Amino acid sequence: QVQLVESGGGLVQPGGSLRLSCAASGSIFRINAMGWYRQVPGKQRELVAGITSGGRTNYTDSVKGRFTISRDNAKNTVYLQMNSLKPEDTAVYYCNAALQVLTTGRLIRELHWGQGTQVTVSS
Numbered sequence: 001q002v003q004l005v006e007s008g009g010g011l012v013q014p015g016g017s018l019r020l021s022c023a024a025s026g027s028i029f030r031i032n033a034m035g036w037y038r039q040v041p042g043k044q045r046e047l048v049a050g051i052t053s054g055g056r057t058n059y060t061d062s063v064k065g066r067f068t069i070s071r072d073n074a075k076n077t078v079y080l081q082m083n084s085l086k087p088e089d090t091a092v093y094y095c096n097a098a099l100q101v102l103t104t105g106r107l108i109r110e111l112h113w114g115q116g117t118q119v120t121v122s123s
């Protein structure tokens with residue numbers, strides 16, 4: 001059973017910083033891409049940032065220069081450092097991981113999501 005557990009959300013003033021973490025655990029053979037998404041009520045979940053197993057990153061335009069995604073492969077953990085936060089960054093943030101599990105001698109591809117963590121940017 002694979003689990004993704006997020007932490008680090010909270011309330012912060014505009015211009016402040018937060019660091020989100022997401023740790024994957026369970027019977028994982030390999031983690032390929034990992035990413036952070038966010039969702040506000042009434043809107044679709046959107047990709048914020050992604051990172052490949054080799055460290056290649058991509059960001060949605062609205063966070064470029066402010067957010068940094070990174071990962072620690074030894075710990076199966078992905079991070080999102082968020083600086084210069086704005087009220088429009090307020091959302092529930094979800095991490096996901098595209099990974100492979102070894103089951104009955106076969107490698108199975110799976111996509112897993114964390115439970116979400118609330119980020120609120122307000123004065």
